[in-house]
Structures are given as C-alpha cells and as structure tokens.
Amino acid sequence: MTIGSALSVGLLGLKAFLVQIQAFISPGLPHFSIIGLPDASLSEARERVKSACQASGFRWPDTRVTVNLSPASMPKRGSSHDLAIAASVLSAAGMIPPDQLISSIVLGEVNLDGTVLPIHGLLPIMLHARDHGMQRIVVPAANQDEAKLIDGLEVLCVRHVGELIELLGGNARYTAPTDGPEMIHTTDDTAGFTPPALGDMSEVVGQRTTKWALQVAAAGGHHLLMTGPPGSGKTMLASRMPGIMCPLTPSEQLEVASIRSLCGTLPNYGITDVPPFEAPHHTSSTAALVGGGSGTARPGAITRAHHGILFMDEAPEFATRTLQTLREPLESGYVAISRSKGTAFYPARFQLVMAANPCPCGFAYGTGERCTCRERDRIKYFSHLSGPILDRIDIQVEVPPVDRIATQCNEPVESSRDMRRAVILARTTARERFARFGWSCNAQASGEWLHKHTSDKALTLVNRALESHRLSLRGADRALRLAWTLADLAGHVSPGCDEMSQGITLRTRVS
Structure with missing residues (x-):
C-alpha cells in the first residue's frame, strides 16, 4: 500500500485552513478520482494534473488513483490545489521522496503542458502557514513578488511541475517554459489597472x-x-x-x-x-x-x-x-x-x-x-x-x-x-x-462610555434634541461621538457645550 501526502491551504472567505492531500495508487481498472468535497473547478483537476505529470516525464499508472482532500467536511474550491494534488500522486509513485513534503505547503494551478499558473489569495494563505509552524512553501513563479512580502518561510518558486520534482530531489524530463505572452495568466478584470494618484x-x-x-x-x-x-x-x-x-x-x-x-x-x-x-x-x-x-x-x-x-x-x-x-x-x-x-x-x-x-x-x-x-x-x-x-x-x-472663483482662489x-x-x-x-x-x-466608542464621561451640561443639549425629536437614541450617541472628535481636534480633554452643539448640527443639517 503506497500513499503519497502533500499539504495545501484552502480559504473560506478570508479564513484559511490546512488541507492534507493524500494519493493512493491501488490495483484495479484505470481510474482517477478526487474526493473530499471538491467544487467543479477542483474536480476538473483530474485532467489537468494527469496531463501535467505526463508532461514532466512521469508515466501515469494504469491502475486506480484516488486522491482525498482532508478535512472531508470542509468544502474546497478553486484550482490552487492542483500542484499539491500532483505532488501527492508523484510522491505515491516514488517520483518525489516522501520526506521532502513534510512541513511544506504546495500551491499552484497547473496547465496541461505542466506549467504552473499563479493563484489568488496567496497572502492570507502564507500568513496562516507561518502562524501554524510551516517551514516551507512552494508557489508559482508568477506569485514571487507577493510571496516576498511575508517573512519567516522558505519560499520555492516553480514554473513547471518538472521543476517541483527536481527541487524536491526527483528526476524529471520536461521542456522548460519560456517567458512570453503564453505565460501571462490572469482572471482579474483589473489587470493592467494603475491606481490613480491621490489629489490634494x-x-x-x-x-x-x-x-x-x-x-x-x-x-x-x-x-x-x-x-x-x-x-x-x-x-x-x-x-x-x-x-x-x-x-x-x-x-x-x-x-x-x-x-x-x-x-x-x-x-x-x-x-x-x-x-x-x-x-x-x-x-x-x-x-x-x-x-x-x-x-x-x-x-x-x-x-x-x-x-x-x-x-x-x-x-x-x-x-x-x-x-x-x-x-x-x-x-x-x-x-x-x-x-x-x-x-x-x-x-x-x-x-x-x-x-x-x-x-x-x-x-x-x-x-x-x-x-x-x-x-x-x-x-x-x-x-x-x-x-x-x-x-x-x-x-x-x-x-x-x-x-466666485477669483475671490475664493485668493483665500x-x-x-x-x-x-x-x-x-x-x-x-x-x-x-x-x-x-x-x-x-x-x-x-x-460605546454609548455607555459616552454617557458616563460626558459632562451634564453637554448631555442637557442632547436631551433637548431628543425631546424635540431632532435626534433618535442612536443619533444621540452618534452626536456624542462627534462632540468627542471635535474636542480632540480642538485639543480639549472632553467636549463642552460648543462641541456638543456643533455635533448635533452636523447630524441634522440635511432635512
């Protein structure tokens, strides 16, 4: 019984969780299955991973290959687990020494020709990996700049599945990818967008x-x-x-x-x-x-x-x-x-x-x-x-x-x-x-704190606004917060009647 294992990280919102990926190569008719609540794009990884491994010189086994994504109760989505799935299968087949994947996170989408494509969400994944004691992370070369933003992890950048095999001590036969338009890959609608400079x-x-x-x-x-x-x-x-x-x-x-x-x-x-x-x-x-x-x-x-x-x-x-x-x-x-x-x-x-x-x-x-x-x-x-x-x-x-532009420009x-x-x-x-x-x-700030630390004179103005229905109870708390901000800008320890009056006015100017 040969089981290969690799680690990846999934995201549910911004919450990251560790995913253990195990591959089992067993006797039987040729079949490749992925279990453990994968979504549609992750289920399609079967064809991507199989073709990418073969493009790296690996002879895909003519038997049954089962990949499990654990924990099975958590939904997994996206193509960022492709490279980890490939690593687990290659480890089960002996192409990668099993001990090379211990305490290592493997991330990346793979193409049919074995090239490794960039992923989204790398930063929260790396923060999670570092906080949970991981020592090394394998990322697509296109994510290299983003990977450099986080310290405390050994980062390996790969452009091809064959590079991953060689970096982890195995032997591969593949054609190294060349930089060019064909390597450009993005699903972001804002690709090429430059944030505008802040005006004054x-x-x-x-x-x-x-x-x-x-x-x-x-x-x-x-x-x-x-x-x-x-x-x-x-x-x-x-x-x-x-x-x-x-x-x-x-x-x-x-x-x-x-x-x-x-x-x-x-x-x-x-x-x-x-x-x-x-x-x-x-x-x-x-x-x-x-x-x-x-x-x-x-x-x-x-x-x-x-x-x-x-x-x-x-x-x-x-x-x-x-x-x-x-x-x-x-x-x-x-x-x-x-x-x-x-x-x-x-x-x-x-x-x-x-x-x-x-x-x-x-x-x-x-x-x-x-x-x-x-x-x-x-x-x-x-x-x-x-x-x-x-x-x-x-x-x-x-x-x-x-x-009056001319007059106001001179102010x-x-x-x-x-x-x-x-x-x-x-x-x-x-x-x-x-x-x-x-x-x-x-x-x-909480309403309780505001009521306790605001002077009685200032609170009297708020109570009058409540009685005249200029303010709701929520609006009264917000007027108090405004008064404290006005006091901070003026350098006062706490708001007085002037700040309180201005705070009420700022809240009720629009009819």
Whole structure:
C-alpha cells in the first residue's frame, strides 16, 4: 500500500485552513478520482494534473488513483490545489521522496503542458502557514513578488511541475517554459489597472465648511453624507479623503493586502499605508456591493473598502434593496454571506461617504427657482435613503455651489498634509484614551462610555434634541461621538457645550 501526502491551504472567505492531500495508487481498472468535497473547478483537476505529470516525464499508472482532500467536511474550491494534488500522486509513485513534503505547503494551478499558473489569495494563505509552524512553501513563479512580502518561510518558486520534482530531489524530463505572452495568466478584470494618484485638498476651490466636515469625519471615523447641486465638488472632495486619513497600521496593511490578494488586485497596489478607496457605480448589484457569486461567496466592494472609504456617488440612484444591505455591516463591521456549502465572513469596517443631489434635476437648493422637478418626484428621489440608513450617517452636510472663483482662489487654502496632521493628532488622542477598550477612534466608542464621561451640561443639549425629536437614541450617541472628535481636534480633554452643539448640527443639517 503506497500513499503519497502533500499539504495545501484552502480559504473560506478570508479564513484559511490546512488541507492534507493524500494519493493512493491501488490495483484495479484505470481510474482517477478526487474526493473530499471538491467544487467543479477542483474536480476538473483530474485532467489537468494527469496531463501535467505526463508532461514532466512521469508515466501515469494504469491502475486506480484516488486522491482525498482532508478535512472531508470542509468544502474546497478553486484550482490552487492542483500542484499539491500532483505532488501527492508523484510522491505515491516514488517520483518525489516522501520526506521532502513534510512541513511544506504546495500551491499552484497547473496547465496541461505542466506549467504552473499563479493563484489568488496567496497572502492570507502564507500568513496562516507561518502562524501554524510551516517551514516551507512552494508557489508559482508568477506569485514571487507577493510571496516576498511575508517573512519567516522558505519560499520555492516553480514554473513547471518538472521543476517541483527536481527541487524536491526527483528526476524529471520536461521542456522548460519560456517567458512570453503564453505565460501571462490572469482572471482579474483589473489587470493592467494603475491606481490613480491621490489629489490634494488644496486643489478644491472653496468649500471650507465641507472640508472641515471631511476632516472631522476622518479624525473620528464617522460616516458622511454630502448633499448639493451638480458640479459643487462632492466627488472631488470624496476622492481626496484618503489623503487626509491616518496611515494604516502594519496589521491593517496586512488585512487590506490579504483582501486584495484574494481579489487578485494586490499586484496593482502592493502593501501600502494608504487607506483603500472604493467607488461602486450606482447600477451595481447587491452581490457586487456586499459580495456573492456561486459556490463560496466572493468579497464585494464593502470588503475591498475595509479600513478605508466606500464612496457612493449619486446615492439615491442606488437600488433601495442594495442600500438596505449596508445597515448590518455599518453596525457590526463585517459581512456574513451564507451559502449551502458554508458561510463566508468578510471584514467590512469601512467609512461610508455618500453624495447626493437635492432632487433629480439637481437644482432644488437655495430658492429652488431653477428646479424643474415636481414635489412628489423630489420626495421619491431622496426617500431611497431611508430613515434607518440616514440615522447611521454621523455627518450630514450641504455642499453649496461655488459662484466666485477669483475671490475664493485668493483665500488661504489648507493642504491635505496639514489636514492629515490634525487628523493624526486627534486619532492618537482617541487611541490612547480607548487603549484598554480596544477602540481606535471615537466612532467605535460605546454609548455607555459616552454617557458616563460626558459632562451634564453637554448631555442637557442632547436631551433637548431628543425631546424635540431632532435626534433618535442612536443619533444621540452618534452626536456624542462627534462632540468627542471635535474636542480632540480642538485639543480639549472632553467636549463642552460648543462641541456638543456643533455635533448635533452636523447630524441634522440635511432635512
């Protein structure tokens, strides 16, 4: 009885788990089967692995070959296990010494000619392998740059199954692959995409009040809604918000990079301390926003915006059902997508920034004399942003039109660097204050803590707003968080009446 064994790693969402792959070559009619809950693409590995092994000089046995993926209760998906399946069969047949695969992870998709193709999700896989005491990992050569991002593992990069055999002490006969167009392989729709450079706030004409609101949002991690006519600068302001936010911590950088690795976009970004910025189009489906797809659900825009900004331009144009799916992630900081084969959990701790016109034509501001919309059309347009959604938006600010460029250009302007410096100081104050609670910003503080540590005078203003129904109970807590952020920006130990009044005003500006 000859059993060959190799190790791979599977992903369920961003959660990695070790997969032990065993191959058994037994007497019987020629047959090759893979068991252990493989999905359709993994079941097709039979033909890929068989052809790839033969292209490496291995004579496929004319008997029964059975490959088991353990644990059998966990669903396995994708083609990243191809190379490990090939290694287990080659080990069972004696082409690879069995002891060479101990404490080694083998990853890669194989082609019919034996070439090894890149995979997605390598970064979270490598982090899992390192944390569980693995010593060596075999990855496709095309993933070499990504593999270098993680220390603590011996990395072997291979371009062909024959290279794997030789690196592990066996003998192979194969034609070495040559670099060229035929080696290019990607399933990422953003291949060749270069992230745009961050603009500077100093480039935005006027809008001092809105810039201040953005600074408050960045300092406290607050959600924001901007309402104003077309061309007033809402999109321009939102796209520059990552430039005034705190740089990501090392752990946050790895989380963001792991998500991008799973999505196949990490080569476009690398590991960076710039917060992500996602701006889905208003025609995006619920699955595109939250995540979905057949089999195990894939991450959506809210997960790709983790630790960054999710910008929804023309927010009332989004489908109502799509907007409603944001309610739970905004509170919990993650999204759970259930399928028949399991539930995928993805992080989704993002800042929501929305932009909206005041009406379908966009001119229902000021006197509204240019507006051509009927009253019911205005009501219907903005009603897409339901009360529960608006209640979760901390800052609601109006963006007026800019009508005097020459005068406003002569006014002093604040750069993104200056605004970011103030944001970092405020965030540092909040982080030190909440260190024992594990909160990193005011937006994460609990209502109990806020009520206990806010002065009675400031709480009196909140109670008046509650009594007059200007605020809901959730809105009151969010106004308190805003007041603490304003106090941090002003250098105060705790919010006073002025900060509390400003916090309430920021929440209730949009009618």
